[in-house]
Amino acid sequence: MSKRIGILALQGDFEAHRKALERAGAEAVEVRTAARLEEIDGLVIPGGESTTMLIILKDENMLEPLRRFGERRPIFGTCAGAILLASEVLNPSQESLRLMDLAIERNAYGRQVDSRVVKLEETPEFACECGGGDVEAVFIRAPIIRRVGPDTTVYLRYNGDPVLVRQGRHLAATFHPELTSDPRIHRLFLDTIKV
Numbered sequence: 314m315s316k317r318i319g320i321l322a323l324q325g326d327f328e329a330h331r332k333a334l335e336r337a338g339a340e341a342v343e344v345r346t347a348a349r350l351e352e353i354d355g356l357v358i359p360g361g362e363s364t365t366m367l368i369i370l371k372d373e374n375m376l377e378p379l380r381r382f383g384e385r386r387p388i389f390g391t392c393a394g395a396i397l398l399a400s401e402v403l404n405p406s407q408e409s410l411r412l413m414d415l416a417i418e419r420n421a422y423g424r425q426v427d428s429r430v431v432k433l434e435e436t437p438e439f440a441c442e443c444g445g446g447d448v449e450a451v452f453i454r455a456p457i458i459r460r461v462g463p464d465t466t467v468y469l470r471y472n473g474d475p476v477l478v479r480q481g482r483h484l485a486a487t488f489h490p491e492l493t494s495d496p497r498i499h500r501l502f503l504d505t506i507k508v
């Protein structure tokens with residue numbers, strides 16, 4: 314049976330994640346209500362604008378249900394989604410789900426170069442779990458992870474900073490793995506999900 318993964322579809326680039334999840338072998342469904350969280354094995358929080366997502370989550374009474382979901386099920390946050398997962402948000406400080414022990418700084422590459430495609434540095438953990446080989450990443454007004462907790466696995470780095478990390482059941486990427494055709498990152502997320 315394929316895994317049923319929700320994509321938080323309130324704002325941001327959820328459509329590209331649907332295709333990436335399907336390419337990696339999962340069934341993808343869009344999530345716009347707290348009730349829908351009951352029907353899925355894991356959730357992707359896509360990129361977009363974390364501040365706007367927070368406002369919508371509060372308006373829809375979804376912030377607490379999402380936090381409770383994350384206490385029992387895996388979440389993969391990309392870019393704005395990673396910001397929402399972090400325990401500490403900088404530049405400026407803002408509320409978050411606090412499901413991962415990490416500090417993340419929004420829009421940390423500055424205004425001059427908003428977006429870029431780069432090659433990432435792999436760690437041995439990535440080579441071991443994902444098979445190694447070059448990884449290209451798209452960054453769009455990306456945050457930088459400034460601190461990770463002691464129980465964090467770092468899979469990929471850029472300029473020495475962690476850009477793909479796992480802590481417990483959750484995965485966070487500061488780039489957009491749904492915008493390249495490489496299925497390894499979504500597979501890494503799917504592999505953590507037990508159904």
Ligand code: GLN
Nearest residue numbers: 360361362363392393454
């Ligand atoms: N700059 C956005 C934020 O701070 C994140 C950008 C993205 O998700 N591509 O929420």
